[in-house]
Amino acid sequence: MGTLFKGGTIITASDMIQADVLVEGDKIVTIGQNLSGRRHEVVSCRGKYLMPGGIDVHTHLDLSFGGTYSNDDFDTGHKAAAFGGTTMHIDFAIQPKGGSLADGLKVWREKAKLAQIDYAFHMAITDLRDDVMAEIPTMLAEGVTSLKLFMAYKNVFQVDDRTLYRAMEVAAQHGMIVMVHAENGDVEEQLRLQLLAEGKTDPVWHYSSRPPEIEGEATNRAVVMSGLTGCPLYVVHMTCEQSVAALRRGRALGYPVMGESCVQYFHITRDKHLGAPGFEGAKYVCSPPVRNAEHHAILWQAVRDGTLQVVSTDHCDFWYEGGVGPWQEWSAAHNGGDWAAFEAQDPTYRRPGKELGKGNFAKIPNGLPAIEDRMMVMWHLGVNGGKISPQRFVELNCTNPARIFGMYPRKGTVAVGADADIAIWDPKKTRVLSARTHHMRCDYNMFEGMRVKGVPVMVFQRGVKLLDGDAWMGSNGQGQYIARKAHAPVI
Numbered sequence: 001m002g003t004l005f006k007g008g009t010i011i012t013a014s015d016m017i018q019a020d021v022l023v024e025g026d027k028i029v030t031i032g033q034n035l036s037g038r039r040h041e042v043v044s045c046r047g048k049y050l051m052p053g054g055i056d057v058h059t060h061l062d063l064s065f066g067g068t069y070s071n072d073d074f075d076t077g078h079k080a081a082a083f084g085g086t087t088m089h090i091d092f093a094i095q096p097k098g099g100s101l102a103d104g105l106k107v108w109r110e111k112a113k114l115a116q117i118d119y120a121f122h123m124a125i126t127d128l129r130d131d132v133m134a135e136i137p138t139m140l141a142e143g144v145t146s147l148k149l150f151m152a153y154k155n156v157f158q159v160d161d162r163t164l165y166r167a168m169e170v171a172a173q174h175g176m177i178v179m180v181h182a183e184n185g186d187v188e189e190q191l192r193l194q195l196l197a198e199g200k201t202d203p204v205w206h207y208s209s210r211p212p213e214i215e216g217e218a219t220n221r222a223v224v225m226s227g228l229t230g231c232p233l234y235v236v237h238m239t240c241e242q243s244v245a246a247l248r249r250g251r252a253l254g255y256p257v258m259g260e261s262c263v264q265y266f267h268i269t270r271d272k273h274l275g276a277p278g279f280e281g282a283k284y285v286c287s288p289p290v291r292n293a294e295h296h297a298i299l300w301q302a303v304r305d306g307t308l309q310v311v312s313t314d315h316c317d318f319w320y321e322g323g324v325g326p327w328q329e330w331s332a333a334h335n336g337g338d339w340a341a342f343e344a345q346d347p348t349y350r351r352p353g354k355e356l357g358k359g360n361f362a363k364i365p366n367g368l369p370a371i372e373d374r375m376m377v378m379w380h381l382g383v384n385g386g387k388i389s390p391q392r393f394v395e396l397n398c399t400n401p402a403r404i405f406g407m408y409p410r411k412g413t414v415a416v417g418a419d420a421d422i423a424i425w426d427p428k429k430t431r432v433l434s435a436r437t438h439h440m441r442c443d444y445n446m447f448e449g450m451r452v453k454g455v456p457v458m459v460f461q462r463g464v465k466l467l468d469g470d471a472w473m474g475s476n477g478q479g480q481y482i483a484r485k486a487h488a489p490v491i
Helices: 075-082 101-116 130-142 161-173 183-196 205-209 212-229 241-252 270-273 278-282 295-304 327-333 339-345 374-384 389-405
Strands: 003-006 009-011 017-020 020-024 025-031 040-045 049-052 056-061 086-094 118-124 148-152 177-181 233-235 255-264 310-312 422-432 451-461 464-468
Touching: 003 327, 003 374, 009 389, 017 075, 020 101, 020 464, 025 075, 056 310, 075 086, 075 451, 075 464, 086 101, 086 270, 086 451, 101 130, 130 161, 148 161, 161 177, 177 212, 183 205, 183 212, 205 270, 212 241, 212 255, 233 241, 241 255, 241 270, 241 295, 255 295, 270 278, 295 389, 310 374, 310 389, 374 389, 374 422, 374 451
Parallel strands: 003 040, 009 049, 056 086, 086 118, 118 148, 148 177, 177 233, 233 255, 255 310
Antiparallel strands: 003 020, 009 017, 020 025, 049 422, 422 451, 451 464
């Protein structure tokens, strides 16, 4: 006995076709017209779309950052993702300073024991010593085929150009992809120090410390290195005309370069959101910063013409108002301590959040809540807004992520032989996005009050129902680690 999805319209990256889908076990086994429902459980999809579950390739769950930890972990973050139609994500395993890549991977595997949806890992390299450079090829045996390096966060994560170039050479030799956070960290540091010295401490000045020009310059530098080394490059969270122009030049020259933007960069603005009165703008602090509407138009054009291949989230949420008194006292008493150890003593206490940056924008934990809302917002703004087709929506949010990161055709499409990761989408149903109703562990929603039309009403992962309306049916440990293949295509 299988599950027959009957009467819906399948959307893939290339087609929209009315057909039935038969799932047996964890795979799609038949797609056809008027399939018989005898011996099968029938799911009526009349008036609905069947699309592959979303894949979010840029998340930071349970991440230590900025004096605290991101709120969502592989439990709450996974549940929230599925409520938005996402059935898989790729998180960043962080190499500890002085440690190995294997050390970082071990920590993230432990975090992922709570997994409710499928997941994979990128390896974020923070300390690229010679022994670590030699360790890079060993990641392939772990199913990790992508490396992330930072051109920003000076004295924390930032690598110099020689190190980035050498990493690209090694990655190219082994069919791996290099991802970069592209901002000029040296210039950012200088701008930040100048602004703070001038007493410009409110959240809106975060933007001025990271203007579009330094994103464009760093993107261009990485693109040139990709062209020189032949290493596939994926530029994360692109926000502006300057970086898009650099990527477009590289692609025109035939370099193996690709890029993503994130859902927030298509809607949230510096003036209205980051520049909100008082400390309210801290809710929208992320890096690179949100831009204004002129850059939104550039991004929409870039996803239409293929300059950008993916829309993700960079999900990394923090409380807007946490609590710092007891934590500060405990941390001082334990020589800096670790938040996880403190929380184990008092699990009811809310970890510190955005308020850490009151009086100094540079201390605001960078990150936004988005893993639940990505697909609904992009459908509403993009498809309903006439900016992209339903097929392009699936390509950006499901299929291209699977192709670029070595999981296609197992993931990212509705096709015979693929995993039965299926989101049943009601294009007529509406939902008001709000912190009162979302499933992310966060006390605000950056799209608060937005009424979106087009939402997932049922979600399946490998043939198992995770979500039916408002009813959650997932469980911890149900999510599987997906080992990825090297030598994925550049698209």
